[in-house]
Structures are given as structure tokens and as C-alpha cells.
Amino acid sequence: MKINLISCAVVLLFSSNVMAAKPITEEEVLAAQAQWAEAIVTIGKAYVAKEDYKAVAKNIVDTLYGYDQGDVLFKPTKAADQQFRLTKEEALSYFVTGSIAEDHGFALQPWTKVRFDTKNIVIDSDSALAMGNYYFTDAKTGNEAKVEFTFGYKRDEKDNLIINLHHSSMPYHPISH
Template sequence: MLLVIIAILVTTGMIIFVERQSDDQSATEQEIVLLFDNWNQALQAGDPHKVAVLYADRSLLLPTLSSKLRVTPKEKEEYFSHFLEKRPSARVDFRQIAIGADMAVDSGLYTFNFAKTGELVKARYSFTYKRDGKRWLIINHHSSLVPEGNNRSD
């Protein structure tokens, strides 16, 4: 009897493993790059709501130009309403992407170009994305100024 139970457990485990392998919907690196591009396009559109909807409801934003954490969708929209006044666009200078079955992390360095002032600001970033059904949402976004004496681009 014990041998039969072990055989069933082993067989069931194999079936589950095979099903997970065939259902694996991991993103490609290019898909994760496109998530950043969509965020950057939302910045350039100048609408704080378009940026905020890219974040999951229970996500955390640690923004570049503020020491205040943003947790709620309203707090994120408020931050972006001020940030977007500078008319930012971001250029990735270096990135490393890690991908799991339903999560991905895009981390690196980017430079913001603020069209309103012409200022270039270098920052470090990490975006953590989680798949919510068929849609990827930002669940954690940390951005901070490069901690060198002069974080402005030369």
C-alpha cells in the first residue's frame, strides 16, 4: 500500500511539474524593456494618472525627487503631478533584468532630461513588476539620485 501511495505522489508531482512547465509564461527581456518604455512614454504624455495606473494598488514608490514614500494611487498621482511639471523623459544608461515566472526586476542607472529647465539628472533605479493576469504592474519602484558629489550629467 505504501508503495502505491508513493507511486501516486511521484506521478502527481511529475504531472504538476509538466503542467507548470507548459504553462510557464515568463516574460522576455524585451517585454520588460517595453514596460519601462511604456512608463517613460506615460511620463512624456504629462498626465499623472497615466503614470499612476502603471502601479499596482498596493505598490510602493520611493521617488527620485522626494523623501516621502508613496503608497496609495492618490499619493503617486500627487507626486507625478509635480514631477511632470518639469516635463521629464528618461534614458537608460545601464540596466540589468532578472525574470521569474510572474515577476521581473529591471534595475540600473538612468538619466532624466527635464525639458522645462534643460537639466540632466542621473539616478539609480529599480522597478519590480508582477504579472496581474495578463498585465504587468509595478509593485515596487525605487529611484534615487546618484550619490556622487555632482549628480548632474557632464
Template sequence: MYAYDNSEVLFKPTLASKKMFRGDLEGAVSYFVAGNDKYPEDNGFAIGPWADLEFENAGYIVEDNIGIVMGNKHLTQTNGNKVVANYTMGFKPNANGELQIVLHHSSLPYTPV
């Protein structure tokens, strides 16, 4: 899924604040499933109480061998609460032609003070 084995990956998870950039597979896995002492803030985003996920693309660019997309992702928790996060993702094919993620930035929408 992520291209850590054959490319540099730029990953900024939604809910990371202390170690907010994850430049290696270990950091990415920790964000999604937790359990790594190097990243004590991680609670395992992927194993959270999610019931549904929908992507709302604002736009995309495909140029040469890279595709970039941005928009909002709408997550619904098992209790019915809804969460919206903004995302930008970049994809590039590996040597086998399979698309892999080389850019993943996600953040919560701006809330004016």
C-alpha cells in the first residue's frame, strides 16, 4: 500500500502531534495499529471505532507516472458520530505497475478561534 520499500514516503497522519511526520514503515504501522513505544501517542487509528468511510474528492492531477488527489474523508464511528478530515494523497506505480502511496497528508479542518 505505502511505497516505503522502494521510495521516499511523505506521511503526516491526522492525529499525530508529537511525532507528526512518519518517514518509515515502523512509524506508519504504529499510527494505524499502535503498540510501539517509540510513538506513545498512537492509539491505532485503523482499529478505532469506525463503521464507515467515504471520500469526497475536491480534485486530482495525473501527470507522468504520479497521481495526486485531495478532498475530505467522512468517517462514521460505530456510535454514529461523524468525523471529517482533509486529505492529500499521491500515488506512484512500483516496478510491477501496482499503485503505491508516496504522499499522505491528513488533518482536521480549520476551526476559527
């Protein structure tokens, strides 16, 4: 009987913790997108100012991505030979160069602005997916590059949204015959 009571108490405690998790909201997803956009601009500013941009990028990846919480699926826009970045080090390499030869430091462009045009957000209480286009304004030319995105989010142990899925690709342009 004592073991059954302890088992029930453990199950109830676990269940109450699971149910206590705050559902993700659309506003939180939009705020996470704005935070990511500002982060990309911040890395480029640190690079131009000859600051420790790699430390800035590491802090951003540590804060915004869930590599310390489990698997992250990251497929960057400008990745061909090594298309997928499944580790924190590979993500950093994409943003600021490093361990992967093809990487030129996407965030080092630099960009003056990143804006999201989110087409839809799907929320499933403890996770969220967002899809749409985002636009990167080149600091040198002022030109805007359109890129397609899908982001996935979950909560970390501090209740912050973190990225566990990031797919990015250039829009398809059919070849005319």
C-alpha cells in the first residue's frame, strides 16, 4: 500500500508539472522572431566594429537555439556541401565562419535589418511552428534579399522560447524555356 501511495504521488507530481507548463502564444513567437532578427544585425555590427563578434554570436546561439536542450534541426540558406547544422559549433560556423570550409559567415554580410513576413503560426501547447518569408537588408547596397523560412520553437527550463527547428531557403525561380 505504501509503495502504491508513493507511486501515485510521483505520478501526480509529474502530471502537475507537465500541466503547469504555460502554452506558447502567437505573441511569444513573434517576439522570438524579432529577437532573432535583431541578433543577426547585432553580430554584423560587432564584426564591422572589430569587436569580438564570435563571442557575440556564441552568446546568441546559446540563448536563442536549443542545442543545450536536445536536438536542433537547422538547414541554413547558403549551405551546399554540408547542408545541415546539427551541433552548436556547426551553427556558429554558418553565422560567423569556423569549422565548415564552405561557410563565409552569413551574419557578417552585414545586414542592417531583418524583417519577418510570417504567413502562419501553428501552436500545439508546448511547441510552435512559424512559416513565411524574411527579408535581409544588405548594409553595403541597401538591397533586400527574400528568403523562405520555417522555425520551430519550444520552451527551455527557464520558460523562454528556443529554436529547435530552423529551415531557410531561397525562393524557387523556374528556368524559362
